[in-house]
Amino acid sequence: MRQVTLIPGDGIGPEITEAVKAIFKAANVPVQWEEENAGQTTFDSMGELIPATLINSLNKNCVALKGPITTPVGKGFKSINVQLRQMFDLYSNVRPAKTTKGIKTRFENVNSVLFRENTEGLYSGLEMFDERLQISDSVARLTRVGCRKIIRAAFEYANKHQCKKVTAVHKANILKSAGALFLDEFTTIAKDYPHIQADDKIIDNMCMQLVAKPEQFDVIVTTNLFGDILSDLCAGLVGGLGVVAGANIGDEMAIFEAVHGSAPDIAGKGIANPTALLRSAIMMLHHLDLKDEGNRIEAALEATLANPQECTGDLGGSASTMQFAQNIISKL
Template sequence: MLTTVTLIKGDGIGPEITESVKRIFAAAEVPIQWEEENAGQTTLAEVGELIPNSLIESIKRNKVALKGPLTTPVGKGFKSVNVQLRQIFDLYQNVRPCVTTEGVQSKFTDVNLVIFRENTEGLYAGLEYFDERLQIADSISRITWAGSYRIVKASFEYAKKHGCKKVTLVHKANILKNAGMLFLKAGEQISKEFPEIEFDNKIVDNMCMQLVLKPQQFDVIVATNLFGDILSDLCAGLVGGLGLVAGANIGDEVAIFEAVHGTAPDIAGQGKANPTALLRSAVMMLHHMGLKDHARRIDRAIDETLKIREQCTGDLGGNASTQQYTDYVIEKLQN
């Protein structure tokens, strides 16, 4: 029996890297079928909407989606497509594993951590006001107990399920006396429910320093929206960049898995795009769906391909095109 998954090709290099995923999934005989929709700049030009209703209905039906990178037009008053999807479906967990990969050059070895970023509140809640007369802009960071509690609880549950030893909560409670302290208190309360897991907290500026000094000391990191956004890109840099790391937006009913990098319009259509981030996001999706054997098989094929520099795309120092890289991964599946 096939499970239907919504596939959002995206803009720029999106169609190329989603095609790579489709080919590899077909070769691995993954028991899903794709329901293709789109959003972003492409659909705005084609149908006059950034997020077509047909996409919303598809995700509601299927509960799981895989999304390529999207473009929200800048300076035209449009709200981010990614932020809107997270808020429409209450995808409060932004989960991004950052793991060292053999064969990929990076500044560190033995990094294996995951960021849990609260995805619906904070400075991205959309509470912005502008006084035209005085030229003053206000952005309100809304932190709620309910929002803090559920993201911290999710991070501890993940740690327990995956055998992680420590959860580190990141905050700025020394300055943000109310918002920061609310998030910190949620962590302190929830940690009592998981006595087998070490809990500590770090002020965000110190956390950035610690990550670039010794990232191996961290397992699971949980943070508010803005801090999590910044830290997740920092951690991607520790293991080779955004072209390698997976991303997921997870709620209680719906999950959307995505490549976290941009649309790279400068190389779109040239066969230069690296599909690894979207592939790894798709592997996360398979784990979420319970298709763990297929997930592990594809993950191994990706790792074996990345070990050989010549088989990597140009951004990783290789010579392979997007299609050739895909062929190499498929070849490893058959070994």
């Protein structure tokens, strides 16, 4: 039995978490949940955004599943997600985007995975404000080690999953130093994988290519801000943030998460779609080498999504959160 830290979050987080727990129980997944929380909920009750009990649990278990978390707005608090990523060096943000039967979109045959560097770039927190001149500076810090780790992770994934191509996304025509550093590491590492095609795209061209012919991309690797933008763009190609998985992975720890918001406007109504969190949980099972359990749940989820009438309202059905979960369970 593998112990996993479970972070329900707030808003719709607890509801979609319960749905995932029910599916895992029905599938006899050998996972024991250790529940901790963070964000607005713990700040209101404990005065802490990231309690020590959560940190201890993560250090002990090294694997977590996380629902959407609200960071208090307008009080100078740093994003909970950013803090966790930097605290545990979860340098690799992994976001698959794949066309799903039953989910109508403008595109077909999309099947890509985006690797976003998670701890550096414009999210390094290096900001300065000159009161006299009223000038704000935000520094996009890249390190050679940071570039090397995320690029290597992308190629290793492509190699393991028999992907044909890895595409680096950058702005080296303008960001001469940072772009050159990232591309230099990409070119160097690509030589270790001669069987995988390696190419690069400038970020603005990449955005156009993704909405013109997204099926041409397999694995995409890029820096923090570009990855933040492109990962949501890719989600939009396949149905939105409510149906895509996400993971933050480092050398010692991995946190799998729903990448959508906490949706407080529908919290408590029992209508939230748990697909994104469930797909993240399936990624977690593969990470834990519980592939049979992951494949069984994935097959049941895909079969349910193929029939929109069995899904939640955002996917064209009328099922509640738990009814949707039961529909998946019936297909295990």
